[in-house]
Amino acid sequence: MKINFKAKADTGRYGKSKVSLSAKRGTKKTPLYILLLFIAVQLSPVLFITPTMEYFMGQGMTRAEAKLSTSGWLIAASMGIGFIAAIILILRDKRFFDIWKGKKAGPFAAVGWGLLGFLLLLVGQSLAAMIEIAIGIEPGSENTMGLVRIAEAVPLTILAVVLFGPVLEELVFRRVVFGSLNQTTNFWIATLISALVFGLVHMEFTHLLLYFTTGLILAFLYQRTKRIITPIIAHILLNGYVMLIQLNMEKIQNFLKQMENLQ
Known part of the structure; x- marks a missing residue:
């Protein structure tokens, strides 16, 4: 009986060790998979530009219309697939977010800080924009205006820009880049590097301060x-x-003109 009991205990101990090592390997690999997935989402649409353009032009669209439609559908498709794939990867690794010491904020506090964070982003971007103007950088983002024109042609793009994009970017730049660096360096180094990478990836270097602040x-x-x-x-x-705001800019401007006329 003692021999059997010992053998069973040893098996259980070894099994637990294997599960633990497997979980650790999964936790280490998942950030890499998320990063590679994000890169694939950014680059994969290039492979489908020509056939998609030809399809829309074959439907009677002008080249300019086909270009907008192609951009919209490829952005929506690539980000949508990337979003689903990222969720699957995270669900398979339950320890993916276990990188912090100390107690996490409660659900209500987390949501509350998210709402407050939106206001902080508005203030931060306003201050960054003021600094940019002061040093001679013209306001307005070509990246944002391009996405607005695409969204007008393909409304589904709005879902990609408002939901899929933010989720993927937060998983990459906050959890993978910032989270990983924060474990090996410190908060300030991790924050500065992750914010800089976040700004550079948007490929709008004249407004780097705006993205960096964000x-x-x-x-x-x-x-x-x-x-x-x-x-x-x-x-x-x-x-x-x-x-x-951007999609309704013309309506907003007309409303402001009407208010001025009334005054």
């Missing part, structure tokens, strides 16, 4: 609550707000 605030929100949902909420609200 990255700083989002990293702070993640550190503050230790929950990725917080910067995701703030990021979604920011993108949604920008798209709402």
